[in-house]
Amino acid sequence: MSESTGPGASYPQQRDHLHARMRDLVQAAPGPMQGFATLHQKAVATGVLDANTKELMALAISVASRCDGCIAFHTHDALRAGATDAEIFETLGVAVLMGGGPAAIYATHVLEAVRQFQERPATPA
Amino acid sequence: MSESTGPGASYPQQRDHLHARMRDLVQAAPGPMQGFATLHQKAVATGVLDANTKELMALAISVASRCDGCIAFHTHDALRAGATDAEIFETLGVAVLMGGGPAAIYATHVLEAVRQFQERPATPA
Amino acid sequence: MSESTGPGASYPQQRDHLHARMRDLVQAAPGPMQGFATLHQKAVATGVLDANTKELMALAISVASRCDGCIAFHTHDALRAGATDAEIFETLGVAVLMGGGPAAIYATHVLEAVRQFQERPATPA
Amino acid sequence: MSESTGPGASYPQQRDHLHARMRDLVQAAPGPMQGFATLHQKAVATGVLDANTKELMALAISVASRCDGCIAFHTHDALRAGATDAEIFETLGVAVLMGGGPAAIYATHVLEAVRQFQERPATPA
Amino acid sequence: MSESTGPGASYPQQRDHLHARMRDLVQAAPGPMQGFATLHQKAVATGVLDANTKELMALAISVASRCDGCIAFHTHDALRAGATDAEIFETLGVAVLMGGGPAAIYATHVLEAVRQFQERPATPA
Amino acid sequence: MSESTGPGASYPQQRDHLHARMRDLVQAAPGPMQGFATLHQKAVATGVLDANTKELMALAISVASRCDGCIAFHTHDALRAGATDAEIFETLGVAVLMGGGPAAIYATHVLEAVRQFQERPATPA
Numbered sequence: 001m002s003e004s005t006g007p008g009a010s011y012p013q014q015r016d017h018l019h020a021r022m023r024d025l026v027q028a029a030p031g032p033m034q035g036f037a038t039l040h041q042k043a044v045a046t047g048v049l050d051a052n053t054k055e056l057m058a059l060a061i062s063v064a065s066r067c068d069g070c071i072a073f074h075t076h077d078a079l080r081a082g083a084t085d086a087e088i089f090e091t092l093g094v095a096v097l098m099g100g101g102p103a104a105i106y107a108t109h110v111l112e113a114v115r116q117f118q119e120r121p122a123t124p125a
Numbered sequence: 126m127s128e129s130t131g132p133g134a135s136y137p138q139q140r141d142h143l144h145a146r147m148r149d150l151v152q153a154a155p156g157p158m159q160g161f162a163t164l165h166q167k168a169v170a171t172g173v174l175d176a177n178t179k180e181l182m183a184l185a186i187s188v189a190s191r192c193d194g195c196i197a198f199h200t201h202d203a204l205r206a207g208a209t210d211a212e213i214f215e216t217l218g219v220a221v222l223m224g225g226g227p228a229a230i231y232a233t234h235v236l237e238a239v240r241q242f243q244e245r246p247a248t249p250a
Numbered sequence: 251m252s253e254s255t256g257p258g259a260s261y262p263q264q265r266d267h268l269h270a271r272m273r274d275l276v277q278a279a280p281g282p283m284q285g286f287a288t289l290h291q292k293a294v295a296t297g298v299l300d301a302n303t304k305e306l307m308a309l310a311i312s313v314a315s316r317c318d319g320c321i322a323f324h325t326h327d328a329l330r331a332g333a334t335d336a337e338i339f340e341t342l343g344v345a346v347l348m349g350g351g352p353a354a355i356y357a358t359h360v361l362e363a364v365r366q367f368q369e370r371p372a373t374p375a
Numbered sequence: 376m377s378e379s380t381g382p383g384a385s386y387p388q389q390r391d392h393l394h395a396r397m398r399d400l401v402q403a404a405p406g407p408m409q410g411f412a413t414l415h416q417k418a419v420a421t422g423v424l425d426a427n428t429k430e431l432m433a434l435a436i437s438v439a440s441r442c443d444g445c446i447a448f449h450t451h452d453a454l455r456a457g458a459t460d461a462e463i464f465e466t467l468g469v470a471v472l473m474g475g476g477p478a479a480i481y482a483t484h485v486l487e488a489v490r491q492f493q494e495r496p497a498t499p500a
Numbered sequence: 501m502s503e504s505t506g507p508g509a510s511y512p513q514q515r516d517h518l519h520a521r522m523r524d525l526v527q528a529a530p531g532p533m534q535g536f537a538t539l540h541q542k543a544v545a546t547g548v549l550d551a552n553t554k555e556l557m558a559l560a561i562s563v564a565s566r567c568d569g570c571i572a573f574h575t576h577d578a579l580r581a582g583a584t585d586a587e588i589f590e591t592l593g594v595a596v597l598m599g600g601g602p603a604a605i606y607a608t609h610v611l612e613a614v615r616q617f618q619e620r621p622a623t624p625a
Numbered sequence: 626m627s628e629s630t631g632p633g634a635s636y637p638q639q640r641d642h643l644h645a646r647m648r649d650l651v652q653a654a655p656g657p658m659q660g661f662a663t664l665h666q667k668a669v670a671t672g673v674l675d676a677n678t679k680e681l682m683a684l685a686i687s688v689a690s691r692c693d694g695c696i697a698f699h700t701h702d703a704l705r706a707g708a709t710d711a712e713i714f715e716t717l718g719v720a721v722l723m724g725g726g727p728a729a730i731y732a733t734h735v736l737e738a739v740r741q742f743q744e745r746p747a748t749p750a
Binding site for chain 1: 669685724
């Protein structure tokens with residue numbers, strides 16, 4: 001009821017809240033969301049690129065798309081897939097290249113999310 | 126003064142706050158906003174498509190555009206125009222098709238907004 | 251090989267070209283695209299909203315998202331689902347409301363696409 | 376019938392084509408477009424900021440929004456309002472700051488549009 | 501730790517928070533952010549257009565891009581560069597023209613930011 | 626002079642054209658573009674992530690951002706950095722996850738770009 005988005009928000013709380021709400025969305029729109037779940041699962045599964053790299057790509061797009069909820073999800077999932085701080089920082093550089101000033105703003109959100117998830121061990125999916 | 130955006134925020138409060146601020150914007154930029162008001166009124170007026178359908182379209186674009194304030198406004202207006210939960214849920218499916226992961230995040234915001242507006246009867250415009 | 255996007259382009263050619271290329275994409279990324287195909291099929295299937303309405307929603311988002319290839323696909327699919335000119339025109343009004351000047355530009359592309367598809371009977375999917 | 380968008384396209388032809396198509400859009404959606412016309416006219420009219428400055432702002436947003444048709448319109452209108460090359464170049468710097476790599480791509484389109492409009496005297500509105 | 505984004509948030513707090521976080525980003529990604537810092541500084545420096553005008557352009561793009569953190573930064577920087585209320589209001593008109601409904605929402609955020617920064621004297625950079 | 630964007634366009638021609646125009650942009654806006662050049666060079670340089678991975682990230686954002694010129698540049702640069710077809714195809718899956726239908730359209734453009742660059746050996750930068 002009380003978490004909020006943006007600087008100062010708790011990304012772990014936001015992630016858990018969205019994770020629960022995503023289940024409501026699956027109930028509300030089961031057909032499309034079944035397709036989306038497959039798309040999600042297959043897109044980030046290890047293949048010739050490993051899951052870590054794919055989660056960093058998803059995080060880069062989250063930043064360039066200015067989507068805080070996406071940052072909550074994909075920072076969590078990138079860390080869980082084994083991404084290091086240094087890998088995340090270089091990913092932010094690419095996002096700023098492709099998104100300019102607004103991406104720089106949202107890149108700072110990722111820094112906060114990383115810190116917060118590291119203070120609170122990531123929840124199993 | 127104290128509402129915030131995103132998951133957990135009260136969309137009815139956010140909508141009322143924005144509605145009041147929109148009047149300030151009309152005072153600040155009366156010429157352009159007079160044109161915008163006409164655009165708004167005519168675009169969602171019942172024609173060959175009814176207002177309900179048009180508000181659902183506006184809501185779909187709000188989700189695909191990742192705009193929480195728009196979600197507050199157009200969830201309110203869609204419900205007032207008679208949109209049912211089931212119609213809103215199918216609208217979210219189209220938004221996720223056209224907006225991917227970020228739209229799935231903002232689709233969960235609409236679910237929260239629907240619940241909140243139904244707990245608090247919608248205000249007349 | 252020679253069609254291009256934007257004003258003056260043939261949207262039926264563009265649609266057929268993209269339709270063929272989409273099959274290549276399914277081959278290139280079969281896992282994710284199988285999920286996307288389900289998402290697509292379920293999101294626009296007739297439910298409490300009919301397919302026509304859902305295609306118009308997808309078209310509205312295509313315009314607000316400034317995506318010419320999407321306009322080629324969803325103008326085609328909206329017409330095939332039975333959308334009338336008048337319904338499409340009102341849909342464009344909503345898109346301009348939610349997308350401003352850039353949406354007005356892409357709304358003119360839809361007018362061209364409608365004319366072109368009506369001159370050339372739509373292809374079965 | 377044969378002009379196209381993007382690098383190499385003729386922006387004067389594109390602008391004239393869109394200008395004509397915009398009249399079709401006004402006929403197709405007269406209510407919303409009447410509002411949009413007022414919004415357009417009032418937003419760029421000289422006030423405490425002159426029309427030149429406002430057109431440069433519209434051009435900056437066109438670049439950051441990756442909208443070639445908008446570039447055709449607002450480069451034309453900025454030049455007609457008296458914008459100099461140097462003013463346009465500085466405007467592109469702001470657009471690249473706020474839009475990153477994609478804005479750099481579309482900034483090069485503005486350079487082409489400027490050259491083309493200067494080779495062909497701008498048409499009265 | 502407790503500020504949030506959107507209507508009701510304190511933009512001065514948000515700006516100060518982001519300003520501090522931006523220094524973290526420079527440490528995290530020094531190479532890219534050194535380039536970004538030069539891009540930022542040169543893009544808004546007085547040239548044939550003065551800094552005030554350039555900040556208003558950046559603010560217009562912030563609104564059209566629906567970026568609250570950008571609104572916090574560029575409202576602050578526009579005021580510091582000497583922008584008047586009337587200039588900001590006309591800038592919002594251009595942003596609404598180019599961004600439609602979502603830009604109208606974020607334009608109301610700028611009105612709040614202006615009020616808040618004027619109640620609290622702007623911090624030196 | 627005659628290449629165009631979108632399906633059917635030659636991405637190698639488009640890339641070479643843009644590469645030349647980018648030099649014009651550096652002359653037009655030398656201060657900001659000097660910063661942008663550093664941002665570009667540092668963001669994609671090999672670090673803890675190799676250049677290949679970073680170019681794939683930039684390509685994923687190009688697709689999610691619906692930017693054809695970016696696709697021309699970053700497909701070229703990803704191939705030059707050693708990206709394989711299979712890596713690019715998996716990157717497109719992530720882009721479709723994060724961008725939905727419009728990303729699927731632009732993902733097909735990448736398939737065309739890959740084919741075209743492989744038919745014509747990539748030019749040294």
